[in-house]
Amino acid sequence: MIVDYDRHVAVDDYxxxxxxxxxxxxxxxxxxxxxxxxxxxxxxxxxxxxxxxEVLEGSEPGQEIGLSVAVPHQGLTINGWADQxxxxxxxxxxxxxxxxxxxxxxxxxxxxxxxxxxPAWSARVIRDYGAARQFAAVALPLxxxxxxxxxxxxxxxxxxxxxxxxxxxxxxxxxxxxxAPPLSGGVHRTAYARAVLMPQLAExxxxxxxxxxxxxxxxxxxxxxxxxxxxxLPSLAWRxxxxxxxxxxxxxWVRKPPSEYVFDQVWLSSWPVREAAAEWEPLLAGSQAQxxxxxxxxxxxxxxxxxxxxxxxxxxxxDVLGRSGVLPAVMAxxxx
Amino acid sequence: MTRLEAEPVPRxxxxxxxxxxxxxxxxxxxxxxxxxxGVIRTGTGIHAIGNRCPHQGGPICRGIVTGTMAPSLxxxxxxxxxxxxxRCPWHGYEFELSTGQSVGxxxxxxxxxxxxxxxxxxxxFALRRVPADSA
Numbered sequence: 001m002i003v004d005y006d007r008h009v010a011v012d013d014y015x016x017x018x019x020x021x022x023x024x025x026x027x028x029x030x031x032x033x034x035x036x037x038x039x040x041x042x043x044x045x046x047x048x049x050x051x052x053x054e055v056l057e058g059s060e061p062g063q064e065i066g067l068s069v070a071v072p073h074q075g076l077t078i079n080g081w082a083d084q085x086x087x088x089x090x091x092x093x094x095x096x097x098x099x100x101x102x103x104x105x106x107x108x109x110x111x112x113x114x115x116x117x118x119p120a121w122s123a124r125v126i127r128d129y130g131a132a133r134q135f136a137a138v139a140l141p142l143x144x145x146x147x148x149x150x151x152x153x154x155x156x157x158x159x160x161x162x163x164x165x166x167x168x169x170x171x172x173x174x175x176x177x178x179x180a181p182p183l184s185g186g187v188h189r190t191a192y193a194r195a196v197l198m199p200q201l202a203e204x205x206x207x208x209x210x211x212x213x214x215x216x217x218x219x220x221x222x223x224x225x226x227x228x229x230x231x232x233l234p235s236l237a238w239r240x241x242x243x244x245x246x247x248x249x250x251x252x253w254v255r256k257p258p259s260e261y262v263f264d265q266v267w268l269s270s271w272p273v274r275e276a277a278a279e280w281e282p283l284l285a286g287s288q289a290q291x292x293x294x295x296x297x298x299x300x301x302x303x304x305x306x307x308x309x310x311x312x313x314x315x316x317x318x319d320v321l322g323r324s325g326v327l328p329a330v331m332a333x334x335x336x
Numbered sequence: 337m338t339r340l341e342a343e344p345v346p347r348x349x350x351x352x353x354x355x356x357x358x359x360x361x362x363x364x365x366x367x368x369x370x371x372x373x374g375v376i377r378t379g380t381g382i383h384a385i386g387n388r389c390p391h392q393g394g395p396i397c398r399g400i401v402t403g404t405m406a407p408s409l410x411x412x413x414x415x416x417x418x419x420x421x422x423r424c425p426w427h428g429y430e431f432e433l434s435t436g437q438s439v440g441x442x443x444x445x446x447x448x449x450x451x452x453x454x455x456x457x458x459x460x461f462a463l464r465r466v467p468a469d470s471a
Contacts, residue, residue, distance in 0.1 A: 150410060213410030245391075245442040246428040252405035252413065256441070 001066035001331060002306060002321045005137075005167065006226045006269045006296025009070040009102045009110070011094075020096035025089045061108065061297075064306050067330065068109070069136050070102045071169055071226070075113035079141035080177025084117045091115065095129060103134035109330070111139035111167050114155065117179065123154035130162030136330050137167045137224070142174060142181045147205040147223075148212020156218050165222035165267075165326050168205065170198050202228035203236050206266060210240055210258035211251050215265050224326050226269040230293045231276065234283035237262055263288040267326050269296025273304045273312045290316075294323045349453065349460035358382065358459055361419050365397050369463055372397060375452060376433060378419050383433045384461055385422070386448030390438070394426030396447055404430050404439050422447075435471040 011017060014035045018026045029035070061068040075094040078087035091113040098110035112129045114122030122140070129135050138159050145151060147168070159166055175183035175194040181204075183197050202225040209215050209223065237259035244251065244258050254261075270293050276284065284290045297303040310317040324331040350368075352375070358364050363376040365387070372387035374397035387397040403418035421430050421439060430439035436446035449471045451462040 217410055248440045248442050249405045249430060252408045252440075253410045255407045 002064055003295060003323070003327065003331065004061055004065050004068040004297045004299075005224060005294050005326060006169070006271060006298050006303075007061055007065075007068040007070050008073045008299065008301060008303075009098075010072060010074050011097065017090070017093040017097060020093035020100075021089060025086075025093075028086065029090075061299075062306065065107070067107055067136075067327070069167070069327075070098065070108065070110040071139055071167060072098060072102070072110065072113060073169070073171065076139065076141045076169060076171035077173055078113075078115055079117075079143055079171050080173035080180040082179070084115065084179075087115055088118065088121060092125070095125065099129070099132060099134045105133035109136035110134055111137040112164070113139050114141075116141055116143035116145065116152070119152050119154045123158035126155065126158035126162055126164065130158070130164060135164070136327055137165050139167045139169065141171050142168060142201060142205065143179060144181050146208035146212065148208030148210070148214050150212070150214075152214070153217075156214060156221050160218050160220045163220075163329055165224055167224045167226050168202070169226040170201060170228070174198065174201060199228045199232055202268070203232060206236065206262060207240060207258075209266070210261055211244075211254060213251070213253035215261035216253055216255055219265070222265055222267070222326055224267045224269060224294065226296050227271055227298055228268065229272060229275045230268040230270065230289070231284060233262075233268060233289040233292065234287055237289060259288070263292060267292050267294050267323075269294055269298070270309060270320050271296045271298035271304050272302075273309050276312055291319075291323075293320050294326055295321045345453075345455070345460060346462065348462040348464060349451070350462065352459050352461045355454050355457050355459055361401060363397060363401055363422070366461070368461065371463070373450060373461070373463075374422075375459065375461065376401065377454075378433055380420060380434055382452050382454050382459065384450040384452035385431075385433065385436060386450065388448065389424040389426060389429060389431075390445030390447060391424065391427055391429050391443050394424045396422060396424045396431070399423045399425045401433070402430075407440070435468070437468070437471075 072094045075091040078091055081087040094113055103110040112126055112135050114125050126138055174180045176187055181201055183194060184200055188194050240258035244254060295309060309320060313320060352366055358375055358377050360377045363374045366373050366375060374385045374387060376383055387395055389396040399422045401419055402421050402423055403415050404421045406414040406416045408414045420433055422433055423430050429443050431447045436449040449466040451464040451466055453460045
């Protein structure tokens with residue numbers, strides 16, 4: 001079965017979310033700077049790929065996709081919202097929309113949107129939706145607090161309790177909106193410069209999950225970093241282990257080389273698969289890092305089709321396309 | 337490793353001095369057959385180690401003798417084995433003085449452990465490696 005862990009979905013008109021809101025919140029959001037923001041698409045990282053460029057509501061996974069996990073990327077941008085009260089109403093409506101429109105509980109499932117700015121609320125949302133067959137994962141946007149902070153423990157506990165993996169995908173506002181994580185070095189002028197540097201975030205948060213002890217504390221926790229690429233993983237794993245060997249006494253809760261936690265609990269999506277440049281880069285080929293890569297089309301944003309993955313990875317493509325570690329229960333049919 | 341004083345002294349053991357010359361907690365280096373050996377008395381006995389870190393060959397006898405942090409829950413420190421650990425001066429890797437094993441399995445290989453005994457107020461040494469399973 002081919003699994004697409006990174007199929008983007010979005011509403012083409014925010015007014016479509018109103019039916020999932022109370023009348024009071026609907027009246028709050030009935031203003032052009034909100035409804036019109038879909039049309040303007042100004043918050044997304046690819047300014048030329050406006051949310052409204054195509055009707056994503058109709059963006060169906062290809063027939064060859066046996067299971068897809070929809071990531072409602074409009075909801076990810078709340079990591080840069082100033083009004084976190086309204087943000088929760090917004091992603092609450094998106095979750096309801098996912099449940100009723102984007103996910104069918106079979107081949108099309110969705111990620112539950114939560115907010116990094118309110119872990120306790122997010123944990124409740126995970127538990128509320130956790131048993132619903134429409135959902136197969138939790139989408140946790142990034143804030144300026146590293147994921148290895150214990151303030152996220154309620155989210156991790158809820159994810160473990162509901163047996164849902166976390167999907168971490170950038171929203172596009174990282175590096176220039178307050179509340180979202182900064183990129184190192186400074187504030188870049190352009191969206192494309194920020195896009196190039198998004199892998200920094202995954203590296204940083206994986207290091208935090210290791211050294212903060214999160215992965216050691218929650219062995220069943222599964223985290224998929226999606227859209228950040230993957231070619232950097234071997235060097236990161238090597239550097240994690242090297243520093244741990246020297247400073248193990250400073251992080252005694254990390255009970256084995258950090259890479260062992262990564263190679264057991266962390267995955268990376270394959271987009272952009274051309275990062276592998278026609279074949280696996282030498283450091284990746286045959287490595288434990290290679291075995292952490294799962295298929296994510298990133299469609300429709302300049303995404304990779306199944307054919308793209310096959311063209312680049314050749315005989316290894318099937319492993320990536322069908323890897324089951326992120327959703328073992330779903331793929332085994334145990335989570336109907 | 338300490339033996340019963342009633343046992344006969346093995347023939348390859350060499351008297352390296354009175355036990356007062358080896359204060360508890362202080363690593364004393366000796367030159368023996370062209371090798372530098374570190375001898376130290378700890379709360380668990382007397383130990384002799386080779387002067388080579390298995391990581392990159394650092395002069396481990398110049399490292400500090402310390403304890404270490406036991407495996408713990410996140411953000412908790414549990415200090416233990418005070419005086420039983422030596423930390424390489426080059427990269428900070430930690431090794432058990434009694435076994436030569438890397439603490440926490442951080443490094444492959446171990447520091448060489450040699451035969452040393454205290455008996456009748458004297459310290460005896462042999463350039464004989466103690467196998468890992470009996471160190």
